[in-house]
Amino acid sequence: MSEENWIEVGSTDSIEEEDLIRFDHQDKTFCVYKLTDGFYATDGICTHEAVHLEDGLVMDDEIECPMHQGIFNIKSGEALSPPACEDLKTYPVKVDNNKIFIKID
Amino acid sequence: MKNNIIILGGGQAGVYAAREIRQNDSKSNIKILGEENLLPYERPPLSKDFLLDKKKEEDLCFHSSDVLKNENIEFENISITKVDFENKKLFTKNDDVYIYDSLLISTGSENKKLTLDNNLKNDIYYLRNLEEAKKIKELVSNKNKITIIGGGFIGLEIASSLSQLQKKVIVIEIGNQLMGRIIPKQIADLVQNTHIEHGNEIILTKQIEKITKKNGDYEILLNDNSLIETDFIIAGIGSTPTVKLFENTNLKLDNGIVTNQFCETSIKDVYAAGDVSNFYHPLYERNMRLESYQHAQNHGICAGKNIAGVKTEYISIPWMWSDQFNLNLQLTGICNDYDEIIERGNDINNGVIYFFLKNKIIRGACGLGIAGKIGRDIRITSKLSEKNTIVDKQILSDQNQKLNKLIQK
Ligand SMILES: Cc1cc2nc3c(=O)[nH]c(=O)nc-3n(C[C@H](O)[C@H](O)[C@H](O)COP(=O)(O)OP(=O)(O)OC[C@H]3O[C@@H](n4cnc5c(N)ncnc54)[C@H](O)[C@@H]3O)c2cc1C
Ligand code: FES
DSSP states (O other): OOGGGEEEEEEGGGSOTTEEEEEEETTEEEEEEEETTEEEEEESBOSSSSOBGGGSEEETTEEEOTTTOOEEETTTOOEEETTOOSOOOEEOEEEETTEEEEEOO | OOOEEEEESOSHHHHHHHHHHHHHOSSSEEEEEESSSSSSBOSGGGGTTTTTTSSOGGGOBSSOHHHHHHTTEEEEEOOOOEEETTTTEEEOTTOOEEEOSEEEEOOOEEEOOOOOSSSOGGGEEOOSSHHHHHHHHHHHTTOOEEEEEOOSHHHHHHHHHHHHTTOEEEEEOSSSSTTTTTSOHHHHHHHHHHHHHTTOEEEOSOOEEEEEEETTEEEEEETTSOEEEESEEEEOOOEEESOGGGTTSSSOBSSSEEEOTTSBOSSTTEEEOGGGEEEEETTTTEEEOOOOHHHHHHHHHHHHHHHTTOOOOOOOOOEEEEEETTEEEEEEEOSSSOSEEEEEEEETTTEEEEEEEETTEEEEEEEEEETTTTHHHHHHHHHHHHTTOBOOHHHHHOTTSOTHHHHOO
C-alpha cells in the first residue's frame, strides 16, 4: 500500500491513557485509543446500532458501547458481549514524531 | 456424573444458562423447553427496530441452531402445563413427561391485561413476543390513530416507533408522570416533551372508564368524561412474573420465584433466573425482581455456573435502557433508596444524569441523552456503586470533569 493511506490523526498527547478520541476523515469516522501498550484504531460506529463509540468506556483492551453496553476487543475488533454480535473493523496505527497515523483502506 | 438438566423457558436467561452449564460441564444432557416456536431471541427490538422494519425476524435470535447443536444443547418447542417437584417431573398437556435432576425455571414475565367489562378482550393488543409484534406490525399498517394505554417503557417505545411510521399516537397514563415514579420527574418530562415534539399526544392522570366499539373503530371514555376516538388500541400496563404453573406447589413465591444469591429456590435442585425470579442481592441486602436484558443474561449465566457446581454469587449491578426516538435512557443501581440527589447536565444533547446517593455513596443513577451521550457516565456509576465509593460531589455535578478519574486506580 502506498504512503498516502496513512492519515494523521493528531499528536500522541491528544489522547489520555485508557481513553479514546473520535477522528473523522472524509465520510468515515473512527475511534483512536491509547492503551497501556500503545495506540489502536477501530471504526467509530457500533456494529449493533448506529451510535458512535466515542462516548463509550475503555477498560483494559475493551471498548464498551455507550448505548447498550455491547463490548468489543479494541485490538482485534471482536464482539465480546451482546447485543453487539458483529465484529468491529480495526485499522493499523503508527506513531511518528509524536504524531499518530492510521492506515485507512 | 451425567445429569439431566432441564431449562424451563426458552428465553434470554435460559439460553445463557444453558451455554454456561456446557462451558463447565461437558457431559450432562441439557434441554431447553420453550413454548415459542423460535430459538431464544431478543425482545428489545420488538417495540423498536422490528416495528420500524430495521430488524427482521432472522436478526433476533441470540444463537443459531448450529451453535446450540455444536454445544450439544437441545431445544424443544413445547409448553409445560404441570410440575411435580417431589418426583422431579414436568408434564405437557398430553401427559408427556420430562424427568430432570436439576431444573432451571426461566419462564420470564407476562403482560398484565386490562379488565374490561364488555367483550373487547380480543380488540386490545399487547406486546411481549414476536407473534404479537408481527400482528401489531401487520394490523397498524392501515390504521391512523392509535391509542396506547400505559406510559411505561414498552408503551412509550411503541409510541415512538409508531410515530416514526407517521401514525397519530395518543398515550394515556394513569400516573402524573411517564415511566412510573422510579424515573426522576425531570427526566420523564424531557421524554414527554420529545414525544410531544414528534406529534404524540400524552394524557396524564386519566383512567379508562369504558371502551366501546363503533363501526370498527373505538371510543375510549376517560374518567374526566372526555372521549377519545381511535382505530387501534395497544395496552402496556406492566407485567407479572410467569408463575401460574407453580402456584399450588411448595415453591416459594413472592412477586416471582424467591431465590437466594446463588439462584437457588426454596426447593433443592430447582433454580430460577431472569424476569421470573425475585432474587436476593447481597449488595443491597434485599430481594428484587428485574426485567432487563442485561440482567436476564447475567443472571442466566450465574444460574448456569451454580447448576454446574461452580458456586457463584449474583452481584451484578442492575442496569437497563430504553430507546425512544433518538433518546437513550439508562437506569443503574437502585434509584428509590437515597438521601441526596445530584444533577449532572441539563440538556439532552450533552446528556442529563441524576445520581442517587445514600450516606454519600452512590446507589444509583438515571440518565437521558441523545444516542450514547450518557452511557459512559452511567457505566462508571455502576462501578462506583459496586465498590461503595464515596465520591466528590463537585466532580459528579460538573459536566466538564470526566468521571473516568473516579474509577482509575
Ligand atoms: C417489547 C419488549 C421490549 C424490551 N425492551 C428492553 C430494553 O430496551 N432494554 C432492556 O434492558 N430490557 C428490555 N426488555 C426486557 C427484556 O427483554 C427481558 O427482561 C428479558 O427478555 C427477560 O428474559 P427471560 O429469559 O427472563 O424471559 P423471556 O425472554 O421472556 O423468556 C421466557 C420464555 O419462557 C417461555 N415460557 C414461559 N412459560 C413456559 C412454559 N410453561 N413452558 C414452556 N415455555 C414457557 C416464554 O414463552 C418465553 O419464551 C424488553 C421486553 C419486551 C417484552
Ligand atoms: S448500539 Fe452499541 S451495543 Fe447497541
